[in-house]
Amino acid sequence: MVGVDWRRSPAFLLGFRISAAALASIPFFALLWSLFLGDLGPDPGQAITESLGLAAFQLLLATLCMTPLKRWTDWSGWLRIRRMLGLFAFFYAILHVLAFLQFIVGWFDLWVTFTKRPYIIAGAMAFLCLVPLAITSTKGMVRKLGGARWKRLHRLIYLAVVVAWIHFIWQARSDVGEMVFYAVIVVWLLALRWRWAGWGALVPLKR
Template sequence: MNRIVTGNLGPDPGQEVTQALGLAAFQLLIATLCMTPMQRWTRWGGWIRVRRMLGLFAFFYACLHVLSFLQFILGWHDLWATFTKRPYIIAGSVAFLVLVPLALTSTKGMMRRLGSDWKRLHRLIYVSVVAAWIHFIWQARSDVGEMLIYGVLVAGLLWLRARWIGWNVLIPFVREQRSIK
């Protein structure tokens, strides 16, 4: 991001901007997933209050990433050929499209309207973060070290949730099994 501010973007500034926006969106998605473990470890409820804002920031940066891709790289034409020739774009599209209903239902009014279905819907963030990671790892040409680190972080965060709540929590729209004691 610093290279954008200083104007040192190299020979393909559009590519640099698009990648920086996508990485920022991905990092914000990971930060969003970090809020629940932080709340559990510190017992401070403020982490959860920040979670929605981080998710909306992730969606905002993802929108900017998609728009910059269409403007600087693709040129707003021949979308179908791009999808069929570059499978990493399919994974990125899944990651982005899954975020749309999450952003649209992030208001308190929608939380009330959807009730318990709101939580199950918002489990789609797990699908989005995994698809975003696949998007990044597939497009990497040679240096995949950074994306492997992100992959380990995402896997660790998902493992924590599964360990605390159960593996079903990672699957969107599945009702939690309540044991009667």
């Protein structure tokens, strides 16, 4: 039977986008709320930096979940929130780096700060991968670069998620369960791409 697909209705799509934006904003408002209540523990700067880093990482993973969800549900609505989720990830990553500079190390000797410790280098690499993705995320840039080139460039997200995960585990002091949980998700998301399109589809910039 051919019915009306309510998932395609403009009202549903708008509601879906708004709900996704609201969900993605939760870490930000939760942090503001904790700040307001003053319950960020003995080292609020550290807590703020960590929670922003975690939000950036989780949103990166959420962004990567959109294509599999589209395939499994045969609904392109997931792709309509992909760019927004990616930009939220970038937004949290910027705040994370700013918080790190403001609350943990200060704004001096930035080169030394970003190159001294291996886990910071991994974080900086993840951040640098996200920058071109955010800059080229607009429709105009997709047109300018051309679909194929844009896609090749946007495979940087796979490198970003892997180095962000390395950054995450490198500085973790405990909670092995959390590390394994995220490792399983990262490997699973990459393995899906590999199954669907081969290794080549995971390598940034490769023709």
